[in-house]
Amino acid sequence: MPTVSFTSALQRFLPAPSAEVKGATVGAALAEVFASRPALRGYVLDDQGALRRHVAVYVNGQAVHDRVRLTDPVGPRDEIYVFQALSGG
Amino acid sequence: MENRLHVGTRKGLFELARSNGVWEITDVRFLGDPVSAVLADAEGSVWAALDLGHFGAKLWRRDRAGTWREMAVPTFPPKPEDAGDDPHPWSLGKIWVLEPGGAPGRLWAGTMPGGLFRSDDGGASWSLNEALWHMPERRQWAGVAGGEQPGINSVLIDPRDPSDIRIGVSTAGVWASTDAGGSWRLINRGMYAEYMPPKQRDNPIVQDVHRLARCAAYPEIVWCQHHNGVFRSEDAGATWREVTAIRPSKFGFAVAAHPTDPDTAWFIPAIKDERRIPVDGKVVVARTRDGGRSFDVLTRGLPQHHAYDLVWRHGLGVDESGERLAFGSTSGGLWMSEDGGDSWTMPEARLPPVAAVRFAPM
Numbered sequence: 225m226p227t228v229s230f231t232s233a234l235q236r237f238l239p240a241p242s243a244e245v246k247g248a249t250v251g252a253a254l255a256e257v258f259a260s261r262p263a264l265r266g267y268v269l270d271d272q273g274a275l276r277r278h279v280a281v282y283v284n285g286q287a288v289h290d291r292v293r294l295t296d297p298v299g300p301r302d303e304i305y306v307f308q309a310l311s312g313g
Numbered sequence: 314m315e316n317r318l319h320v321g322t323r324k325g326l327f328e329l330a331r332s333n334g335v336w337e338i339t340d341v342r343f344l345g346d347p348v349s350a351v352l353a354d355a356e357g358s359v360w361a362a363l364d365l366g367h368f369g370a371k372l373w374r375r376d377r378a379g380t381w382r383e384m385a386v387p388t389f390p391p392k393p394e395d396a397g398d399d400p401h402p403w404s405l406g407k408i409w410v411l412e413p414g415g416a417p418g419r420l421w422a423g424t425m426p427g428g429l430f431r432s433d434d435g436g437a438s439w440s441l442n443e444a445l446w447h448m449p450e451r452r453q454w455a456g457v458a459g460g461e462q463p464g465i466n467s468v469l470i471d472p473r474d475p476s477d478i479r480i481g482v483s484t485a486g487v488w489a490s491t492d493a494g495g496s497w498r499l500i501n502r503g504m505y506a507e508y509m510p511p512k513q514r515d516n517p518i519v520q521d522v523h524r525l526a527r528c529a530a531y532p533e534i535v536w537c538q539h540h541n542g543v544f545r546s547e548d549a550g551a552t553w554r555e556v557t558a559i560r561p562s563k564f565g566f567a568v569a570a571h572p573t574d575p576d577t578a579w580f581i582p583a584i585k586d587e588r589r590i591p592v593d594g595k596v597v598v599a600r601t602r603d604g605g606r607s608f609d610v611l612t613r614g615l616p617q618h619h620a621y622d623l624v625w626r627h628g629l630g631v632d633e634s635g636e637r638l639a640f641g642s643t644s645g646g647l648w649m650s651e652d653g654g655d656s657w658t659m660p661e662a663r664l665p666p667v668a669a670v671r672f673a674p675m
Contacts, residue, residue, distance in 0.1 A: 237368065238383070263383065267368040271389040271404035278367040308367035 226298045228257050230264075231307035238263055250281060251294030253304055268306055280309045316632070317673040318639050319359060320647060321348030324665035326361045336649050336660045342381065343373070350627065352411040352420070353673035360384075360420070360436055362408035370407045370424075374436050387422050387430035387439040389446075400452055401426040401462060410627065412468040415475025423465030427454050429480060431494065442494045445480075450499065453518050454485040466626050467525035471532045471549075479535065479550045481522040487537075487550045503553035507541045508586075524626040525550070526570035526578065534575040538568040538626075543580060545605050556605035561592045567629035567640065574635060576604040579654055581624040581640060589623050596620045596646070598638075600654050614657035615648060622646045627669035641667025 226247065230240035240261070247253035251273075258265040270276050275291040282288070282305045288296040298304060316331040326348045328340035343363060349370070350362040357377040364370055372384045392403040406425035414421050414431065422430040422439065429442040445451070454463035467481035476493035479500075487501040504520040506513065513519050521540035527549075528534040537544040537553065542563040544553040557563075564585035571577035580599045584590050591597065595618075598611040616622070622642030629640040638650045645664040648657040 234368065237365075237371075266371075266386060266388075267365075270369065270402075272392055274404075276367065276369055 225300055226253055226302045226304055228253055228304045228306065231305075233308050234264075234267060234306075237267065240264055240267075248297060249294060250283065250288050250290075250296045250298060250304060253298055254281075254294065254306075278309045279306065281306050316637070316675070317353065318630075318649075319351045319353050319361075319671045319673065320639075320641055320664065320667055321351040321361060321627075321669040321671075322641070322645070322665040322667050323347050326351065327662070327664060328359075329660060336658075338660065338662055342375075347668070349407045349668055350409060350411045350422075351669050351671045352413065353671055354413060355674040357673075358435065359673070360411055362411060362422075364407040370405050372408065372436055384436040385438050387424060387428065387441065389428060389441060398452075401454070406462045406464075409464045409466055410468055412470060415470045415472065419475070421468045421470070421478075423468050423480060425457070425464040426462035427451060427465060427482065427485070429465055429468070429494070444490075444495055445488065445497045448497060450518060451485075454482060455519070457483045466523070469525055469527045469532075469535065469550075472529050473532065477532075477549075479525065479527070481525040481537070483523060484519065484521040484540075486517045486520040487522055487525065489550060500551045501553060502551065503555070504537070504539055504544055505541060505555075523566045524568050526568045528570045528572065528575045530573040531575040534570070536568050536570050536578045538565050538580055540564070540586065543568070543605070545578075554605075556601070558601070558605060558607050560599055560608045560610050561597065565624070566626045567624045569629045569631040569638065571631065571635040572633055574602070577602045577635065577653075578605075579629065579631065579638065581629060583623055590621045591623070594619045594621060596622050596642070596648075598640070598654050598657075609654075611654045611657075613655060614650075614659070616646070620644075620646075625668055627671075628667050630670040630672055632672040633674055637672065639670045639672070641670050643667070 225244040229242040234240040245253045245256040318329045320327040325344040326342045329336045330339045347364045349364040352360045359375040375381045389403040410423040412421045418435045420432045430439045432439045469479040471477035478490045489500045501517045523538045526536045533549045535546045543556040543559045562582040565582045569579045596615045599608045622644045641647045643666045
């Protein structure tokens, strides 16, 4: 099953442990995590369900292509990593 | 109960309390995180809106027992297919202002990108004011300072009738509802926009209302710090007269209205828009006590040499007495007055840049 891991920067605000999920796309995988941790959703996605502008998601070390509908496929051994794009000061 | 002031900054929320005549920081929360709006009620609750750079806008509430909890944030509904040409995002940018709604549990939130939201349960849930959001004119609202998102910076509730509401928008003038938000009208006449093409100069919807403040005892009296000057309305925001006596300059962001005296208001003038610094490097407060016919330029206790503090829209506050004021600056200055602005003192602190100050009502 794919795994979803979150940046430690998120742990400052709320618990965001790694999880094994079943989803076949980035969106489905994240949705499964958010189903059990609904407060986490708004930290990663905007009101329309797209990735926040300053949040990055990589699958096996590659940035996802579809940041709006999150349709990038994921396989059973894939690692999804959610972290912050650099910004601010 | 002690006098309390809440200060939202670029790097956290600071609470100050006054004891033995001295203001001191008594609590610090969200250290390192930008606070975009703050509200306190008479029962001891405090709301703080965060504007996290990566992870979006958040809202926290401290209950009467002193426990902080994360609340729901306002969210926009799914964007319909036929709204594809809407120039503004259907997603919360940040909460810019929080106001009590005049009924138990009711709050209003003014946001970027221009959504007005209401909560009836103290911020546990929010609903978008659809009547305002779906007005075709909203697509003409312009972004703040060249940015892409317009913002509702002021929400004025008539203390006599909480269904009577005025909002100020950067940049879209003054809007009114007299049916609790069921319908809205663009109402401002008399403002002018020097920066616009000549034929657009007097168009109500292009007016950059930096901040509105209303006299609580005489709610028809409303003051406006506008991009191009100071204005006063005596009919709850419908018609405006420019207050040309303002000194030392007419540009600024903040305004505070005396709660009971309709002729008294405070402003913090600056050099206009390209520079945004105090005139001659002196931090001053301009106070009128005669409805804007004349102003005192108040300097006692304020830095008068090489001071470059700018005060944002929500950075100036007055308490219910009209005697106690506070303002905080982009350089982290925080000044307090106990005598209506005649003299100012600075608490012992070097704060991050200040976005908002708010007295807790007694």
